[in-house]
Amino acid sequence: MASLLHDELHLETGIKPHQGLLDQPGILDKDNDIIIDNLPLDYSILDEIEYEYPTQSAYFTFMTKGCTRKCAFCSVPILEPTYKPKIETYDKFQEIKEIYGEQQNLLLMDNNVLASPKFPEIIEEIKQMGFTKGATYIEPNQLEISISNLRGNLNDAAYIRRSYKLLHSMLDRLQNDVKQKFYNILDAYELIKFETTTRENLLLAYEELKHIYEKNRKKSPKLRYVDFNQGTDARYVTDELMKLMSEIPIRPLRIAFDYIGLEKQYTEAVNLAAKYGIKELSNYILYNFQDKPEDLYKRLEININLCKELGIVIFSFPMKYIPLFGEEAKHRNYTGKFWNKKFVRAIQSILNVTKGIVAPSYKNEKQSFFYKAFGNNIEEFFELLYMPETYIIYRSVFEKEMGYTEIWLNEYRNLELNDLNEAKKIIENNDFNNIDEKTNNSNVKHFLRHYQIDRGDLKIEDPKFLKLKKKFDNLIKKDPFLDLTLTYDFEPEIPEISNSEHIFER
Numbered sequence: 001m002a003s004l005l006h007d008e009l010h011l012e013t014g015i016k017p018h019q020g021l022l023d024q025p026g027i028l029d030k031d032n033d034i035i036i037d038n039l040p041l042d043y044s045i046l047d048e049i050e051y052e053y054p055t056q057s058a059y060f061t062f063m064t065k066g067c068t069r070k071c072a073f074c075s076v077p078i079l080e081p082t083y084k085p086k087i088e089t090y091d092k093f094q095e096i097k098e099i100y101g102e103q104q105n106l107l108l109m110d111n112n113v114l115a116s117p118k119f120p121e122i123i124e125e126i127k128q129m130g131f132t133k134g135a136t137y138i139e140p141n142q143l144e145i146s147i148s149n150l151r152g153n154l155n156d157a158a159y160i161r162r163s164y165k166l167l168h169s170m171l172d173r174l175q176n177d178v179k180q181k182f183y184n185i186l187d188a189y190e191l192i193k194f195e196t197t198t199r200e201n202l203l204l205a206y207e208e209l210k211h212i213y214e215k216n217r218k219k220s221p222k223l224r225y226v227d228f229n230q231g232t233d234a235r236y237v238t239d240e241l242m243k244l245m246s247e248i249p250i251r252p253l254r255i256a257f258d259y260i261g262l263e264k265q266y267t268e269a270v271n272l273a274a275k276y277g278i279k280e281l282s283n284y285i286l287y288n289f290q291d292k293p294e295d296l297y298k299r300l301e302i303n304i305n306l307c308k309e310l311g312i313v314i315f316s317f318p319m320k321y322i323p324l325f326g327e328e329a330k331h332r333n334y335t336g337k338f339w340n341k342k343f344v345r346a347i348q349s350i351l352n353v354t355k356g357i358v359a360p361s362y363k364n365e366k367q368s369f370f371y372k373a374f375g376n377n378i379e380e381f382f383e384l385l386y387m388p389e390t391y392i393i394y395r396s397v398f399e400k401e402m403g404y405t406e407i408w409l410n411e412y413r414n415l416e417l418n419d420l421n422e423a424k425k426i427i428e429n430n431d432f433n434n435i436d437e438k439t440n441n442s443n444v445k446h447f448l449r450h451y452q453i454d455r456g457d458l459k460i461e462d463p464k465f466l467k468l469k470k471k472f473d474n475l476i477k478k479d480p481f482l483d484l485t486l487t488y489d490f491e492p493e494i495p496e497i498s499n500s501e502h503i504f505e506r
């Protein structure tokens, strides 16, 4: 935002932000040679605050910068205008290892790593870092690292909090006499409550606790994964590059499918992934840009079909386009040329329950979430886009328990064409206040009563919704990088519903 909405930010806050990269020495401070962009992350700041980041142990870095393309919807060509095909990262890895300890996974933020002619070297370096197929990781002694950083005064506020947390999670794990002994030492050094915990006492107590900690900490090996988390570019994929990618433990392989015109390259890339045994894929599907709603449906369906044909799993993440500049970049209400407020809202409502994921089916294809959520064909998809939001979100309640969905569908399908067109215009604006002022047509008014059920009025427990939500909550928790990957545009929670009265006659 500092670079893209530079003037707006200055105007509104009075703060003049730095515009562009910090990739040369002396941009902020004149008296040293530090290149800020090349510094390893300061992991300790995550421990300064109470909030726990939903990340797992990972090296966060990039091995290239910028991109060779200039997609109109993307900020990368503006933010990082020069493509750098290889950035030295090995030393950065070593520094992270020394200060913060070995990390389990490798999360690479490269915008277009496959564009690099040095991709074979990049893969080689990733392997040198210990990310070979089947490689495992045993967590280092985190308390030892924390205490060592406390001794070195690296970030006292952070490492006091971290040491305290580690000690207490160990206390929770321990049992019987050892637990009592551990507790007694904590108590003796006033480390039971965070408020009384001090750096000095942590250092003293550590000498007495370290053997118990080392003996009882988790040491089971875990698989390591590499994630090019900004997605890879299907247009650059070749047999050779895919083979190289399959030599590292990549999971998931994210391939962008930004518009339907990429279908050929995208499906070829997915086929090559399957050929080389990469079976967990994920992809970003841009919508609300210059695409049509049916393009979104088609791309999602292509993924469902690829999963079936190739025996792989692809999780799709539809991502709503938001302009980069101007007024429309300041809010989330923009609608693309072929979209409208209701359609965008409908997609968000469909995706709400799954936090944005469209998952493949594992059993019966027609029972998959995709067909249920998006319709069995494009006609049904459009009907869903026009369906009242509450009927979409609380699908089983309105469909099965109340039968309203069927009433709505019958009315929708049987409206006279003129009435339907008039109703659609109102629906597309997604504003159902003061309907009387919007139309005099009694048929249309009657039909629009379906849109006046306020979500807040609903109080029916929807077990199907809760079950589905639980399933996807679990899925979200399994993907350690998801929270870093996505800019959610979904409401965090849908209000739970429990019994309400039927509003319409069946």
Ligand code: SF4
Binding pocket: 067, 068, 069, 070, 071, 074, 075, 076, 077, 111, 112, 233
């Ligand atoms: S290929 Fe990807 S990173 Fe490059 S400009 Fe297009 S969307 Fe942005």
